[in-house]
Amino acid sequence: MAMDAIEELYQRILTRKSASPDISYTARLFTLGEDEIVKKVGEEAIEVILAAKSQGNLRLVEEVADLTYHVLVLLALRGVSPTDVAAELARRQK
Numbered sequence: 001m002a003m004d005a006i007e008e009l010y011q012r013i014l015t016r017k018s019a020s021p022d023i024s025y026t027a028r029l030f031t032l033g034e035d036e037i038v039k040k041v042g043e044e045a046i047e048v049i050l051a052a053k054s055q056g057n058l059r060l061v062e063e064v065a066d067l068t069y070h071v072l073v074l075l076a077l078r079g080v081s082p083t084d085v086a087a088e089l090a091r092r093q094k
């Protein structure tokens, strides 16, 4: 996954923290709170597993995109940036 695309989406998600829930799914998620967002992450992770086990790569890509988006919403809620995750991955590199 291109880091630029992740960062761009993350920045757009951050702007939805102050947007109206009436016009934005992301703003609605922020209004629902952490428990609901974590639940969505879990559901999307299960969708990734199901796609991997029984569907083609196109569906797998779609489900990983859904999961990535919801993880970014969780990170945004917690004030963690994808750059922090990239730094952790870089630290692990051998």
Ligand SMILES: N=c1c2ncn([C@@H]3O[C@H](COP(=O)(O)OP(=O)(O)OP(=O)(O)O)[C@@H](O)[C@H]3O)c2ncn1[C@@H]1O[C@H](COP(=O)(O)O)[C@@H](O)[C@H]1O
Pocket (backbone or CB within 6 Å): 009, 012, 013, 016, 023, 024, 025, 026, 027, 040, 065, 066, 069
């Ligand atoms: N990348 C995404 C994205 N990926 C997935 N989703 C939404 O995540 C939901 C997936 O959940 P489900 O499949 O469970 O569908 P659902 O039944 O609608 O969801 P629930 O009502 O069950 O929560 C869908 O509503 C998708 O539209 C996304 N919603 C928004 N974005 C991006 O986030 C940014 C902000 O968008 P707004 O939220 O529209 O402001 C924009 O750049 C969007 O392109």
